[in-house]
Amino acid sequence: MFTCPKCGASAKTRTSVMLSNEVRRSYHQCNNLSCGSAFTTLDAVEHFLNNVLPMKANAVPKGLFPNSNYGEDQLTLSL
Numbered sequence: 001m002f003t004c005p006k007c008g009a010s011a012k013t014r015t016s017v018m019l020s021n022e023v024r025r026s027y028h029q030c031n032n033l034s035c036g037s038a039f040t041t042l043d044a045v046e047h048f049l050n051n052v053l054p055m056k057a058n059a060v061p062k063g064l065f066p067n068s069n070y071g072e073d074q075l076t077l078s079l
């Protein structure tokens with residue numbers, strides 16, 4: 001939840017859209033009926049707190065988990 005920058009009342013987040021993998025724009029509306037301001041905010045990744053390496057495509061061995069956990073081959077109906 002965000003507070004209205006004009007009156008300080010709480011504001012409801014109506015929707016949001018991803019602008020990139022690290023930035024999201026959120027649309028808010030003030031809950032104070034006498035104010036009613038609408039505004040946007042930007043949420044961004046500031047920095048990572050650890051140094052995790054990116055996961056390789058075949059890092060999880062086939063057959064370890066059910067097919068529903070492996071992406072594109074989820075709906076094969078072969079017997």
Ligand SMILES: [Zn+2]
Pocket residue numbers: 004005006007008009030031032035036037
């Ligand atoms: Zn307001």
